[in-house]
Amino acid sequence: MVHVYNCHPFSSQQIVQVEQEPGLVCCGGGALFVVATGGCKVEAYSVEKEGCPLICRFATMGTVKSIQHSKIGDYLVTIEEKNSATYLRIYTNWRYQAEEKARVGVRLLGHLLRGASVRGGVQMEIIEIPLSERPVAVACCSVTGDLLVGCENTLVLFTLRRQNQQSLNQSQQILQSTWPNTQQSSSQSQGQTSSSNQNVSILDFERSVILHLPKIKPKRVALCGGYVAVQTELEVLVLKLDESSEPKTAEESSDTNKDHLEDQADFLLLPRHQELLGDRAKDCDIAVTIEKTGLEDRGQYTLSYILFRRFTPDFFQGCSVEETQLHSLQLYPLFTSTQSASLEEPACVFCFFSLPNAGYLYSLKGGVELLSVYQYPEKVLEAVLTDYLLHVITKNALQCFTVRCAAVTARIEDPYIDTTMKACPPCSLEVCALRMQLFIGLRSVCVYGRHVILLSTADTDTPEETERTTQRRGLELKEHTMLTGIFLAVGIDPATTPALESLLSRPFLSRKWTMSSPKETSTAGHGWNLYVVDTVSPLTLYQEMVEYSQRYAESNPQAQSLRHLLSEAHLLLRASLLQTSGQQQHSEGDPAVSLQTDTDTAVQTDSQELEEALRQNCAQLGDCFSRSGQKDCHLALPYYRMSGLPVTEVMARNRPVPSSPHSYGPGFLFYLKHYLFEETEQCLSQEAADEVIDIFSQSEPSQLVSVCASPPMVNVSPARTMQILQHLEDTAGVSVPLTITMATMMLLLDDLPRYTQMMERHAEMLLVYGFIEESRLLLHGGGGGQHAHIRPTALTRQLAKSQPGLLVAAMVALHENNKVQLEQADQIFKELGCENCLQVDFWEAMLMASSQEAVIQELLFRVASVYIDRLANSEPPPTPSRRRSLKSAEDLINSCIHYGALYPWLTVLSPAQTTSSQHQEALHKLQSLLCGPSLSVGSVVPLLERLSEETLWGFSLHLLCSTRRGQYDSSIEKLLDRCPQAIIAYANHQLQDKNMVLWWQKLLPELCNRTRAASDNSILLAALKETLVVVAMETSPTEFLELIPDDGTASYFLPHLLTCSQKHLLA
């Protein structure tokens, strides 16, 4: 189905004051070029100025059969005939022909002469391009200015070459020095001053490649950024020509084609309807060979098939076989707003071609794809694709259809456009007809910017012409009948649609249709007219479409048409946003635009307006999808986001009318849920938050817990919410998160008893599970990753006071379930003001629970430094308020592998409780860590420097460290110095296995020396005795003998030697 709207894309028309009947018309560079019927003269009119004044007039060298303008290079290319011969000619510098009597230079392709520039003035020049075959069709590339010429069986590509200004001046100087008489003033530099010379570059072309297509007869050709399209009567072939250094030749592909053809030659094949996309297009039976003719470019050209489409005459009904002919082939580039059009190749290239009753639009880049098929209501003569509209003419109407190019470009510009953040109507959105404007006897159409140029010749219907000028009313009736017919043709009965009926009843040309150049004499005087019909700005058209859509919105907001119209309006804005950014870039290159001043500021305000309109449109599309059914309802979210509307505004827009039965749409709920889950920093007012609660309690009660836990909802009225939650519990049953949510409401109500009562309904373990299920009960923020600000909830603060163990357990559980990062947990405890207590409890608990190695090392270091800190600052009396740790040293040693059992010698070393219990606790925890397997001792050594060795407990820590680091010799010495009574316990525990030798290599000599110095020291003597026992057990008699000091008393050592010998004998 083709939607038909009756918008007003055309604002006004001017009639170009042409004296002779126009034969051919083309436009470009701000100008309209008119060739009189059968004539040899081109007249250029400015389409951008009021009344389309004549710019200049110049003679051609033969009768013009075809004319095209190239934006790049601002040249005209013609196919001309003179005396039965056909010529291809380029007209450059035509703007300098304002004075018709100026001389025109003529040169052959490649024979670039300085002739024009030598004289100081700029001269119009004609470049004649010799061809071995008769040219049939020409096309200019709008990106490069290259020229493609279609001949009988070949396509010839000419590359545009520009001589820049500097080399031009040089050559000018050379010539001046060659010819002395050029010094003299000349009357021939007439017309143009040298200042206009500045932005002129001299053009030439190079024949770079010839494509041979022996099997087809081109009727039209198109060229755009390496894409070459050729159209015959019923076929379209699109090729991509790439310049590359690879030696791959086109012969390969053509060879395979030949084989393929030979296979087919045995059968008589009637052409059938075919559509071959991408690589498959090479299976078409059209062989193409490349002949390279360029001199300069060294690279090879490679050819790939992009698209092939063949139609058969009988395929289409409604048109006779003779009439079934393709027309209006066009390649159309689009640049994204981030591209600079002058440097890059276009992001998108589209191919359009048309049959009398249907037009086809393909997207060529990034995978060939049929974008849209335009089903025309009546036979179309010509069609022109523009950025945001397709204009077609029938015999009696100018029609304009919407296009999907912007939807394709938007997706290429932003690959993430179809997400929850952004959206754009799909490329496959059905196209529609925006307007059917009646004209009489239309012959041809061309478009420049917002100007649609129409040529009408009413020679066949002269009576109708006179009727038109006299009987205005009759025409309106005729329009009505005709349009009704069109509606019926596309399956709409206006009688059943009141809106359409009322539209049809209005006079079409009444509102926005003004004749700005009402020269009735010229219209009535002859049977032809040349119109410049201006289209309204896309913004104006957008506004009308929005206005239009309101009528649908009022009658049936669910209607597809409303959504379709808004989507059309959306694409219109996107297209013009692309266009305005493009204009900024193009304004440098385009001679017509560069003349305008302050274009850029105008473009800027334009794009601001457009962006504002786009936001409005997104809001309306959001409304549309928020109310729609399940399918596509998720689009409400990205559209509302792009609209920039605050959530309260979106809620207001979705508030159901009191009388209406329907409630909140799924799209709206989807949006609201996303909003609430997304950890926004913005808080809702109590009123808005209560409304959110109502919305969900009405539409999706199961979401209430997470809704209540959402940060923006902190201002919700607790009593009201409590009632709703209570009702939920009554109907849906008890759940832990729900209970916790209710407890939170009690907390907000300052009802501590009922809060406690709630919290006691479940075991702590279950509560922990509840928190894992809904972490936002404890934590707000932090959704945006590690660095996002995270903060505790009221419930968290309460738990820190009343149930610290539960809070710690919950935090550990959240961490282990990846709901909170360590740094975020730190932030929470910092905000709770429990940095040195509950946070340490959390770390200790984490050490017990966690299995993440990296986290464990970090935590071990942290707790070690906390313990050291506590020991260093233990002098002030502990405040009574300071609570005990959740886990004692004993608990940790028993339940955490990172806390080792205290070495036995430590108990000998540590005296009885001389300090506070907290000090003792810290000491034991630190000792236990140093005795454990996990702490890296090296890392804490620098911290231990803070603790003096003077106290015995301090000494014990240093000794532990040096022992753990293997410094046994010095440890033994220090221990003997400070606490010899612990030496045997120490040696028994530490000097084992490979360290056993230290008994006799270090301990024994040390003890001997010390007892020698203080022979009455019983502690040392006892130690010596114990040592000798061990040494006697572990050494051989000879070794033992060696160890005995020379000055020792034999009787003292003899028993040990005896033991040693006996043991040895036994062994």
Added chain:
Amino acid sequence: MTSKSALLKVILLGDGGVGKSSLMNRYVTNKFDSHLFHTIGVEFLNKELEVDGHHVTLQIWDTAGQERFRSLRTPFYRGSDCCLLTFSVDDGQSFHNLSNWKKEFTYYADVKDPDNFPFVVLGNKLDVPERQVSGEDARQWCRENGGHPYFETSAKDATNVASAFEEAVRRILALDDRADHLIHTNTVDLQRKTPPDPSCC
């Protein structure tokens, strides 16, 4: 003026400096400049006029007479409806070269029936007192070479200029009455090898 035959291509040939550009300027703009540049390559101007009741657009092609510009001018001989062979009455050499110019034109314009092609001979610079070529010599040459009309002109004081061009038009129109196409032309063929032409000096 909508008829295709209304555009008549007239080409001015002759040695460098005989006054081809001045003749064209005098005829089209009615101006004269004694310090005109050398013509480089090929240029043309259009002039609309009425001859014997026929409205025509005369497309006057001015060519560079100097030998070094030959390759630039010869491709544009094709399609000419009339050739104005020009010499200067104060330059005998330019007169002697007329036959070379005629040959060059006939060859490159690919004239199928050179005997009936309209040539008009112009002896320019009549205003210069020191004549080297007599009117009789010139008329004799015209008689012997196919009976071309001869005009003695002065671009400087506008003598006979308009009459010469009008005569060219009459010759063309006269031919048109007899046959549709006297010049058989094709598209310009780049592949074709041009043999060295000895006729020009």
